[in-house]
Amino acid sequence: MRSNNHFSLIGHPKDIETMHNFIGAYRKNYHAKRMNDDLLYKLLEWTPSYKGFDITLQSMENRQDAHGSLYFATFFPEMLFNNREKVLNRIRQALSKSETEKASVAALGGFTSIADGQQGELVSKVVNSMAVTNGTTFTSAMVVESLKKMCALVRLDLEDAHLAIIGATGSIGRACAGYFTEKTRRLTLTGKKIEKLRAVFHDKFQEDNSSVAYTIDNKAAVKDADIVICVTSTISSIFEAEDFKSGAIVCDVGFPKNISNACAHRPDIIAYSGGMAKIPGKIEHSKVYSMPSDEILYGCFSEAIIVAMEGCFEYCTVGNADIPAANIEALAKIGFKHGFSVPEFFNDQKRYQNRDFETIEKAIKNNNN
């Protein structure tokens, strides 16, 4: 029986540059003479998964502390292409260590949730008593809630918007598509294969539903979209600034990011890091460990902490099951109760401010005229 409020967050380094920055934060003058990439890559390949640091956050509802740790599964995303089994073993190692340290719930972050091709279902078999989640429900909740907030800021009527979901056959893409069904004027869903798109959404949308379109052409899908949700698992960006229409709102949930940094320099679009949550408290050294900030955490990690605080293990998901819209709304409500919220809008390059929202509002008005 799970009774404690101890959580585990399982991540991995994003790329070799992240590792250099991590070392540079501790080692004086490191950047003047960095370790060669091949050696660093090899050292990481030799390193078993390990615990990075401990985290304590206090619930805003009952003032109880939830304790946990961030574990690193030692692999880079590109290792999935040449040594998938090793990657899976590293994820299993991190899960086993979490269970040994008595975590009641573990969140699979980044590529740790998709490496097994089963949204964490396969790797999670290594543990017995600990709940495991890929964090889809709360990440989707943060996408939904952030878009609602953004639409209010730029005075965009969600019901009248054209929403494109890039990577719609993945767990978050499916959850968002399910949620926004009937809530937007037009929905364009993309995936790698048209047959898979049709199969995945067969039960949700009628074949003759003219408000839903499927395509494998990502750039064509976003060309006329008012709102874009990007949730692909690519290891490099797939969109450039010129791919979006003026006034577009882009919620980039990808890790690594799906959207080029160049988008930050185009004033008439907003491309923000989505699926994140503002947490009730701070996590020290977050930047060193390539987390967004001391006060902002990935939605998937936030989910494990919320589950640990509330004891609502029924919201943990692994595998490809659809997430009902009601679960997304319910977990958002639980998260808000414990002090989690939609963070400010930002990306790697900038924090969006009122004047940015005003610019987008004008661009939307121009589009409508």
Add this chain to the structure above:
Amino acid sequence: MRIEHVTTQVQINLSQEEDLAEIAENAYAFICDMVSFPNYMADVLKVEEKRSGTKSIVSWECLIDGVPFNWVQENTYDGPSFVIFFELLEGDFELFEGSWNVEKHHNQVNLGLNLRYAIGLPVIEEVLGPILKEKLKKNSFSMLEDIKKRLETEIA
């Protein structure tokens, strides 16, 4: 910074007819001739040396498990004691220093390599430590074995 030590030694057993002092001198000369290491050590790709009196600056390009591992060290030669001390000037690791030595012991000559190092990867080094130590020990032993083989060929 987590500092590790690796001490490796190989023995060359001599017959009664062989001159212990001469073999030890030859062994020390082989070790001093680091520039020739790439000729008979598979994982040493290139060694360059600038000698000045009892000191020299030596650049190494090696392989560890097939990946490049490079550094520049300063050697200090103590000829009478058959010891070469080295200190890291720049390289991939945060600390990399130690000594090569040749010892005469009854009817054997011992070749030794003492290494003191720190990889300088925070947190990770705690987990990686034992694995890397094993690999460096294997590499050190392999280098000493190569010197021993060359020396034995010379004696024969």
